Amino acid sequence: MRAHTHDAFPLMKVPPARIDDRSQTGTARALAKRAVRAMRRAPAANLLLAGLPRKDRLHLLASCETVELTFADVLCEAEDRISHVYFPADSFISLVIPLNSLASLEVELVGNEGMVGVPLVLGVHASPLRVVVQGAGSALRMTAAAFLDELELSPALRNKLQRYAFVLLAQLAQTAACNRFHSLDARLARWLLMMHDRAHADEFYLTHEVLARMLGVRRVGVTNAAGLLQERKLVRYRRGNITILDRNGLEAASCECYRAVTDTYKKVLG
Amino acid sequence: MRAHTHDAFPLMKVPPARIDDRSQTGTARALAKRAVRAMRRAPAANLLLAGLPRKDRLHLLASCETVELTFADVLCEAEDRISHVYFPADSFISLVIPLNSLASLEVELVGNEGMVGVPLVLGVHASPLRVVVQGAGSALRMTAAAFLDELELSPALRNKLQRYAFVLLAQLAQTAACNRFHSLDARLARWLLMMHDRAHADEFYLTHEVLARMLGVRRVGVTNAAGLLQERKLVRYRRGNITILDRNGLEAASCECYRAVTDTYKKVLG
DNA sequence: CGCCCTATGTACGCTGGTGCACGGACCGGA
DNA sequence: TCCGGTCCGTGCACCAGCGTACATAGGGCG
Numbered sequence: 001m002r003a004h005t006h007d008a009f010p011l012m013k014v015p016p017a018r019i020d021d022r023s024q025t026g027t028a029r030a031l032a033k034r035a036v037r038a039m040r041r042a043p044a045a046n047l048l049l050a051g052l053p054r055k056d057r058l059h060l061l062a063s064c065e066t067v068e069l070t071f072a073d074v075l076c077e078a079e080d081r082i083s084h085v086y087f088p089a090d091s092f093i094s095l096v097i098p099l100n101s102l103a104s105l106e107v108e109l110v111g112n113e114g115m116v117g118v119p120l121v122l123g124v125h126a127s128p129l130r131v132v133v134q135g136a137g138s139a140l141r142m143t144a145a146a147f148l149d150e151l152e153l154s155p156a157l158r159n160k161l162q163r164y165a166f167v168l169l170a171q172l173a174q175t176a177a178c179n180r181f182h183s184l185d186a187r188l189a190r191w192l193l194m195m196h197d198r199a200h201a202d203e204f205y206l207t208h209e210v211l212a213r214m215l216g217v218r219r220v221g222v223t224n225a226a227g228l229l230q231e232r233k234l235v236r237y238r239r240g241n242i243t244i245l246d247r248n249g250l251e252a253a254s255c256e257c258y259r260a261v262t263d264t265y266k267k268v269l270g
Numbered sequence: 271m272r273a274h275t276h277d278a279f280p281l282m283k284v285p286p287a288r289i290d291d292r293s294q295t296g297t298a299r300a301l302a303k304r305a306v307r308a309m310r311r312a313p314a315a316n317l318l319l320a321g322l323p324r325k326d327r328l329h330l331l332a333s334c335e336t337v338e339l340t341f342a343d344v345l346c347e348a349e350d351r352i353s354h355v356y357f358p359a360d361s362f363i364s365l366v367i368p369l370n371s372l373a374s375l376e377v378e379l380v381g382n383e384g385m386v387g388v389p390l391v392l393g394v395h396a397s398p399l400r401v402v403v404q405g406a407g408s409a410l411r412m413t414a415a416a417f418l419d420e421l422e423l424s425p426a427l428r429n430k431l432q433r434y435a436f437v438l439l440a441q442l443a444q445t446a447a448c449n450r451f452h453s454l455d456a457r458l459a460r461w462l463l464m465m466h467d468r469a470h471a472d473e474f475y476l477t478h479e480v481l482a483r484m485l486g487v488r489r490v491g492v493t494n495a496a497g498l499l500q501e502r503k504l505v506r507y508r509r510g511n512i513t514i515l516d517r518n519g520l521e522a523a524s525c526e527c528y529r530a531v532t533d534t535y536k537k538v539l540g
Numbered sequence: 541c542g543c544c545c546t547a548t549g550t551a552c553g554c555t556g557g558t559g560c561a562c563g564g565a566c567c568g569g570a
Numbered sequence: 571t572c573c574g575g576t577c578c579g580t581g582c583a584c585c586a587g588c589g590t591a592c593a594t595a596g597g598g599c600g
Contacts (some may be wrong), residue, residue: 027311097443099524105447118439122432124538160394169388170398172442173367177375180449180486184587207547216450221587223549238548239596244366256370268394454557477577488558493579509566509577 009152021084039193046087046140047113048160051269055153063146069093069133071205075116085117085147091137092198094214096130106214107135107175108168111198113265118168120144121151121161134210135199146253163268170264174257179216182255187215188225192235197262203243229253271474285415300518316410317383318430322540326334326424327378331418339363341475345386346401355387361407362468364484365366375483377437379404379461381468383535388438391431405469405479431440433538440534444527449486452525457485458495459524462505466514467532473513499523 017120049057068077069091076082078098080126086109090207095108095116107129110116116131125144142150178187195204208226212219229235234249235242244250251258319327339345339361346352348368353378356363358381365378365386380386386401395414412420415539421428448457461484465474478496481488504519505512514520521528 095443097447099447099451103451105450107446109385112432119436122436122439123429124433124436128436128445128534158356159393162396164394165439166389166394166398169392169435169439169442172439172446173365173377173399176377176446176449177367177369177486178440179446180375181369181373210549216447218588219547220589222548223547224587226550237548478579489577490559490579491557493577494557497579507578 004044017138045089045112046115048102048115048164048269049087049140050225051160052154053156056156057221059153059159060142060150061105061140063150064140065136068138069136071097071133072131073133076127077134078128078130079126081125082117082120082127082144084141084143085115085120087115087140088112088198089138089140090135090200091133091139092135092195093139094132094134096132096214097128098130103216104130104213105216106177106191107172109194109198111135112200113269114164114168114200117144117147118161118165120147121158121165121261135195135204167268171261174260178229178255178257182257184215184217184221185225185228185257186255187227188232189229189250190258192242193201193246193247193250193254194257194261196250197246202245203241206242207240275404290345296315315359316380316385318385318434318539319410320359321426321430323426326420326426329423330412330420331410333420334410334412335486336408336412339406339407341403341406343403344400345403346397347399348398350397351395352397352414354411354413355385355390357410358382359408359410359466360405360470361403361409362405362465363409364402364404365397366402366484373486374400374483375449375486376446376461377442379464379468381405382470383468384434384438385431387414387417388431388435390417391428391435404440405465405474430539440538441531444531448527449523452527454485454487454491455495455498456523456525458492459499459504459520460528461485462499462512462514463517463520463524463528466517466520472509472515475510477510477511509537 003199035193049060052060064087066089067086069086069088075084075086075093090112092109092111093116094106096104097109098104117127119125121128151161178190182190186194188211191211194208196202208222209219211226212222217221226235227236229250230237230248232249232253234253235244237243317526319330322330334357336359337356339358345354345356345363348366360382362379363379363386364376364379366374366376368374380506387397389397390393422430448460458481461481465476466472478492479489481496482492485492496505496507499520500507502516502519504516504523504525505514507513
């Protein structure tokens with residue numbers, strides 16, 4: 001299997017951009033302003049932060065910076081120490097469990113409804129999973145140290161993120177069952193829906209190859225399954241760009257796991 | 271499929287016993303003494319509690335009671351409000367995700383290395399999973415309210431249990447991948463090992479039927495796989511009682527998930 | 541225009557697990 | 571000693587997904 005590279009992705013709508021690493025300087029107030037502006041600009045800012053009390057949110061934003069994430073960037077390897085946490089805005093990120101260096105499987109998709117770096121919330125400094133950018137876009141980022149400070153200061157933040165950790169638990173359990181029982185067709189539909197939710201657009205870059213790696217199946221399997229969805233006019237493929245045509249149809253084609261997972265999120269964090 | 275009942279299990283080594291529900295009365299000191307005695311008696315008391323500072327532990331034990339759990343008892347249905355938390359001693363408990371009322375899948379096994387009721391640690395009062403007693407034996411139990419009080423009082427307890435929640439997360443991710451990639455034989459070996467660890471005995475009650483439900487496969491599938499293990503002299507079956515003969519052999523036959531999971535536990539909580 | 545790379549589609553035999561059906565073994569109780 | 575219930579084992583047709591190999595199409599670029 002060939003390695004994931006950061007080569008050109010000619011049809012990507014969002015032009016590749018490196019992570020913005022210029023160290024941000026200035027007073028805390030200035031930083032906050034900048035971050036707040038970023039939040040305003042972003043089409044859909046991060047939902048976890050949006051729910052915080054104004055004061056806590058502003059304080060937290062003061063130690064954030066906005067970064068542009070590039071498709072296929074690896075933000076953190078499995079077992080590595082967590083250096084930063086991320087709150088995606090219009091980017092989305094997948095959490096991958098590597099097995100035997102050949103196979104790996106995507107177990108979670110994180111968009112502006114979630115965060116990357118949950119282990120820190122639970123007092124653990126290493127990530128059990130590989131973190132890969134799946135959809136280019138912007139995210140708020142802060143260092144692990146700064147994040148821990150904020151956690152210390154804001155009970156509201158703690159509470160919110162612990163609940164998010166719970167949602168993750170429930171989702172993983174659901175995914176485990178899904179992987180065991182549901183057909184490839186249904187699972188494909190489910191993941192496309194999850195992508196759709198997090199991409200905030202009807203069209204996004206996603207090849208069969210990548211999908212196959214996410215679902216833990218052969219590329220050809222995805223081709224077949226996607227062919228069915230295309231016949232039914234639910235999606236359209238054009239060389240790596242997929243367009244969602246009929247969301248309701250997709251939901252009908254997907255397994256109940258999609259519903260189950262979104263429901264728990266709403267119940268616990270909505 | 272026939273429903274799980276609490277009927278007689280003639281060959282069970284531990285005679286069936288009802289949950290001891292006599293309300294415990296007396297001073298806090300007396301309660302603590304009683305609980306401590308229980309801990310001493312138990313062959314392998316709960317590891318999460320064992321690691322706590324003496325003061326915190328004694329305080330917590332004061333609001334615990336010891337209960338005897340019966341095989342196949344359902345301690346909590348999925349979606350139900352959590353009424354009690356459990357710290358198994360020599361019992362063990364499985365966490366099951368119900369799908370469509372026909373199928374269900376076991377996603378976790380909790381013994382004296384863990385606890386039941388993690389959602390409370392994360393600020394959520396409902397269980398996402400069904401909780402079923404898989405191995406009869408004793409456990410410490412306390413009410414949700416009392417537990418939350420203890421959490422409030424003891425930072426050490428909070429820390430410990432948050433780390434345990436992390437381990438659960440990592441294990442679930444592993445299980446999701448395991449369900450996707452590994453053969454029935456390997457998964458069976460893995461679960462038998464997990465059972466073995468938590469049963470604190472080489473022999474325990476476990477029919478093919480039950481195993482099949484745990485692994486999400488047909489009973490016959492388990493029969494075949496178990497037949498292989500038996501041929502290789504790794505285990506022995508006798509009408510619902512399984513005996514582990516060759517633990518090392520089993521480890522070799524199991525997928526790497528067993529190792530991965532025990533390793534994370536040790537790393538984070540050992 | 542034509543080359544080449546990437547992405548999608550087709551074909552074929554194989555295997556692990558499914559669903560169903562039934563036979564046999566063990567064990568406790570009448 | 572026989573009966574009935576529980577548990578284990580076998581057989582068979584079937585199918586989803588696997589591994590592999592190869593064919594075709596879109597599009598950038600020289």
